Amino acid sequence: MIVADEPAIQQAATSLRGAGTEVEALQADLATTEGVDKMYAAAKGRAVDALLANAGRGLGHAFLDQDFKKAKRVIDTNVTGTVYLIHKVGNDMRRRNAGKILITGSIAGFIPGSFQAVYNGTKAFLNSFSFALREELKDTKVTVTCLMPGATETEFFKRAEMMDTEVGTTEKDDPAEVANNGFEAMMKGEGDIVSGFKNKVQSAAANVTPAGVLASQHRKMAKPGSAKK
Numbered sequence: 145m146i147v148a149d150e151p152a153i154q155q156a157a158t159s160l161r162g163a164g165t166e167v168e169a170l171q172a173d174l175a176t177t178e179g180v181d182k183m184y185a186a187a188k189g190r191a192v193d194a195l196l197a198n199a200g201r202g203l204g205h206a207f208l209d210q211d212f213k214k215a216k217r218v219i220d221t222n223v224t225g226t227v228y229l230i231h232k233v234g235n236d237m238r239r240r241n242a243g244k245i246l247i248t249g250s251i252a253g254f255i256p257g258s259f260q261a262v263y264n265g266t267k268a269f270l271n272s273f274s275f276a277l278r279e280e281l282k283d284t285k286v287t288v289t290c291l292m293p294g295a296t297e298t299e300f301f302k303r304a305e306m307m308d309t310e311v312g313t314t315e316k317d318d319p320a321e322v323a324n325n326g327f328e329a330m331m332k333g334e335g336d337i338v339s340g341f342k343n344k345v346q347s348a349a350a351n352v353t354p355a356g357v358l359a360s361q362h363r364k365m366a367k368p369g370s371a372k373k
């Protein structure tokens with residue numbers, strides 16, 4: 145079952161079916177409890193082997209200049225909807241003592257994201273939450289894996305209104321490769337996977353760099369107008 149909040153999810157299902165897979169597409173707003181309930185109900189009580197909690201969105205610009213409704217939607221999608229979904233499906237997995245959960249965090253979670261402050265905060269939440277839940281489930285056969293990508297070539301930066309920034313306009317990672325890395329780590333039951341060598345170095349450096357320095361570095365790539373002409 146694949147879920148998104150736009151009708152284009154049906155086209156995604158059609159192309160995935162081309163690979164000979166049975167695919168059910170569902171349009172649901174996972175930023176809301178109603179949307180998560182709709183998705184849960186659509187599974188009709190079938191045992192979920194793997195939950196890939198990936199839906200998320202970003203939002204650029206200085207926090208005080210952001211439309212608060214959009215900022216709240218980032219939190220509702222990335223944090224509230226995601227943890228509600230994991231709470232529902234995770235309880236079923238624990239009862240069955242089987243299942244795999246993949247949470248898409250981000251290396252952004254290691255960096256205070258000036259000019260993307262709310263988004264980076266939500267990813268810091270998810271990175272932390274993922275490791276905590278994994279520890280709580282360590283005596284069960286349910287595994288929790290956190291995928292932490294770096295900047296990846298998707299619709300993300302356009303939707304986050306960041307196409308005038310350096311990070312929005314420079315070359316990014318291949319989304320299929322990132323997804324594959326996450327999937328493989330989930331199947332192996334690993335705790336986390338930072339996709340790509342450059343991102344591994346960046347996340348390791350972030351762990352030993354003062355937060356104020358990281359926030360100042362983030363400004364250079366995320367401030368509106370920072371795109372290289």
Ligand SMILES: NC(=O)c1ccc[n+]([C@@H]2O[C@H](COP(=O)([O-])OP(=O)(O)OC[C@H]3O[C@@H](n4cnc5c(N)ncnc54)[C@H](OP(=O)(O)O)[C@@H]3O)[C@@H](O)[C@H]2O)c1
Pocket residue numbers: 147148149150151153172173174175176198199200201202221248249250251252292293294295296297298299300301303
């Ligand atoms: N791209 C990057 O550089 C990057 C880096 C690190 C982490 N990530 C994370 O990777 C995940 C996927 O993002 P992406 O890069 O693939 O961006 P994307 O191209 O914008 O895709 C986001 C996906 O999430 C779905 N989604 C968003 N809000 C939703 C909602 N309320 N209900 C249901 N589905 C919703 C979207 O569905 P619709 O298309 O129907 O809206 C879409 O399938 C996110 O969690 C993001 O934070 C991205």
